[in-house]
Amino acid sequence: MPDKIRLNEDRGIIEIESYNVITKVDIAESISKVQQILNDKGINKILVDTTKQDTMPSTLAIFDLFSTFPQEFRIAILIQKSQVTA
Secondary structure, eight states: OOEEEEEETTTTEEEEEEEEOOOHHHHHHHHHHHHHHHHHHOOOEEEEEEEEESEEOOHHHHHHHHTTSOTTOEEEEEOOTTOEEO
């Protein structure tokens, strides 16, 4: 899976670093892992670093994707202006 998921208990956040090409299957697996951390630790803040991804979905696709996340998640996404949208 082209991402790394880490729990940063000092900051009280879940950190996701994604890279290369991310598929919908990858995202579904990440959501499952993050949901498990939420259930185990009660941490619902997520920082997603996408600066190493080859492409980014459009803004509309990002909003659509995150509409599928449980409502208790609070998500911040790091992107680079130069990233190509798919």
